Amino acid sequence: MDSLLDFEECIKDSPEFRLTLDQFEADVSSLETHLDKVMKLCGKMVEAGQAYNSANKLFLSSLAELLSYQKKETVVMSCLNQFQQGLQEMLSFHTMLLDQTQRAIVQQLSSLCSQFLPQLVDTRKEFVRIGEDLETAAAKNAQVSRHKAADAERASHLLLATRKCYQHFALDYCLQLNTFKTQQKMDVLNSVFSFVHAQFTFFHQGFDLLRDLEPSMKTLGAQLSQLSADCATKRKELENRHLLVQQRDASGEPMVNSCPSNGAVIQGYLFKRSRRKSKTWKRCWFTIRDHQLIYKKSHKEDAAVLFEDLRLCAVKPADHMDRRFCFELLSVQKCCVLQADSEQLKQAWLSALQGSIDLAYRERSDAQLTQPKDPPPVLSAGDASPGPPSQRPAVLAVALGGPGNQRCCDCGQEEPRWASVNLGVTVCIECSGIHRSLGVHLSKIRSLTLDSWEAEQLKLLCVLGNDVVNGIYEARCSEEGRVKPGSDSPR
Numbered sequence: 001m002d003s004l005l006d007f008e009e010c011i012k013d014s015p016e017f018r019l020t021l022d023q024f025e026a027d028v029s030s031l032e033t034h035l036d037k038v039m040k041l042c043g044k045m046v047e048a049g050q051a052y053n054s055a056n057k058l059f060l061s062s063l064a065e066l067l068s069y070q071k072k073e074t075v076v077m078s079c080l081n082q083f084q085q086g087l088q089e090m091l092s093f094h095t096m097l098l099d100q101t102q103r104a105i106v107q108q109l110s111s112l113c114s115q116f117l118p119q120l121v122d123t124r125k126e127f128v129r130i131g132e133d134l135e136t137a138a139a140k141n142a143q144v145s146r147h148k149a150a151d152a153e154r155a156s157h158l159l160l161a162t163r164k165c166y167q168h169f170a171l172d173y174c175l176q177l178n179t180f181k182t183q184q185k186m187d188v189l190n191s192v193f194s195f196v197h198a199q200f201t202f203f204h205q206g207f208d209l210l211r212d213l214e215p216s217m218k219t220l221g222a223q224l225s226q227l228s229a230d231c232a233t234k235r236k237e238l239e240n241r242h243l244l245v246q247q248r249d250a251s252g253e254p255m256v257n258s259c260p261s262n263g264a265v266i267q268g269y270l271f272k273r274s275r276r277k278s279k280t281w282k283r284c285w286f287t288i289r290d291h292q293l294i295y296k297k298s299h300k301e302d303a304a305v306l307f308e309d310l311r312l313c314a315v316k317p318a319d320h321m322d323r324r325f326c327f328e329l330l331s332v333q334k335c336c337v338l339q340a341d342s343e344q345l346k347q348a349w350l351s352a353l354q355g356s357i358d359l360a361y362r363e364r365s366d367a368q369l370t371q372p373k374d375p376p377p378v379l380s381a382g383d384a385s386p387g388p389p390s391q392r393p394a395v396l397a398v399a400l401g402g403p404g405n406q407r408c409c410d411c412g413q414e415e416p417r418w419a420s421v422n423l424g425v426t427v428c429i430e431c432s433g434i435h436r437s438l439g440v441h442l443s444k445i446r447s448l449t450l451d452s453w454e455a456e457q458l459k460l461l462c463v464l465g466n467d468v469v470n471g472i473y474e475a476r477c478s479e480e481g482r483v484k485p486g487s488d489s490p491r
């Protein structure tokens with residue numbers, strides 16, 4: 001048991017009491033210093049903890065963002081979700097721990113200080129003042145002359161009253177000091193106990209939480225070892241493929257890309273000469289797909305169609321160019337010069353383009369042959385080959401068998417006897433003159449009754465024909481408000 005101030009000694013106001021009192025006051029003052037220090041440091045610790053919690057919160061949300069990029073595998077995702085929830089809960093435990101620490105130390109101890117210390121200070125002031133009064137009264141009482149009876153009596157009374165008052169205050173002060181000493185002991189112990197209890201709760205909750213997470217941790221651990229095996233396999237496979245491609249293709253030689261997977265016949269880089277006056281060359285990515293030649297100026301731009309229908313084009317090497325490996329594509333509307341990186345690539349592109357054109361014809365003729373109505377009388381090369389005049393009507397009959405070929409392509413005049421070899425249409429004599437005046441680079445006119453025809457040329461007339469070609473060339477006429485001339489229109 002701690003020593004307390006003795007009330008009996010207090011009444012006596014003995015030197016022993018004074019010494020003990022001094023000791024007591026020194027203890028209270030040093031206790032106050034320590035209390036202040038503990039509360040201040042606890043406040044700092046809680047502040048740092050709150051900063052940690054804020055950082056932890058930010059960290060957890062960034063972790064959640066990172067994990068959201070993971071492949072959405074249900075097993076892994078459910079584990080990750082549980083971890084995420086667990087970590088969030090840990091964070092709330094931390095917040096609780098800080099709250100309780102704050103309450104246990106700072107609030108409890110500061111209430112101890114605020115409740116007792118100010119009162120102690122006040123009481124001590126009174127005690128000191130009355131002590132001084134007592135000294136004065138004792139001195140006066142000692143100095144009074146024995147011959148002044150009234151004065152002596154007054155001095156004696158004053159001394160008695162002051163001593164009574166002093167004893168009253170001294171006892172009160174002692175009581176307060178004793179009470180503080182007893183109370184602080186309990187409060188400090190209580191405070192430490194609460195703090196330790198808060199720590200206990202925190203770790204206990206954490207332990208329970210992590211124990212609940214254990215199955216998920218095991219599951220994810222198993223997934224991880226599986227993943228690590230898969231990853232090693234995948235890396236090996238990638239290395240092998242890398243090696244294979246390096247050995248096979250990465251020789252620096254340009255490749256002809258044939259990609260049946262995306263429907264392209266051929267793909268690759270070609271230089272394209274600008275059709276503007278500048279005639280600059282630009283390297284673009286070209287693709288032949290669905291009988292169209294399309295290209296991209298850069299990976300950010302959409303593909304543009306250079307030639308809408310390769311069936312209406314001709315392709316040939318452009319050896320007159322200053323540059324090497326050039327070839328040109330011609331249609332009625334435009335002519336475009338392209339350049340490959342090598343002779344090999346140029347040949348690949350030429351044959352792919354030609355093949356695409358031929359394929360278009362084959363598909364068309366197949367489609368027509370399967371149509372039961374109005375099949376062309378003859379389509380085989382043998383029947384339509386150039387021959388003696390006796391076979392000429394056969395040419396005419398074959399030519400007029402194409403869809404829409406019985407009337408002039410341009411004016412609708414019946415029984416056309418002329419045709420454009422490159423466009424694959426039949427025309428009347430009047431319109432054939434107009435075609436001729438355009439020049440052979442646009443339309444090459446031949447007579448269906450007088451000239452000789454090659455099988456391929458005749459085939460073109462059948463598989464294309466006036467309907468198909470007009471469908472393409474005149475597709476926007478009504479839209480643009482153009483009026484198609486009739487057979488009686490002036491030239």
Ligand SMILES: [Zn+2]
Pocket residue numbers: 408409410411412413427428429430431432487
């Ligand atoms: Zn005509």
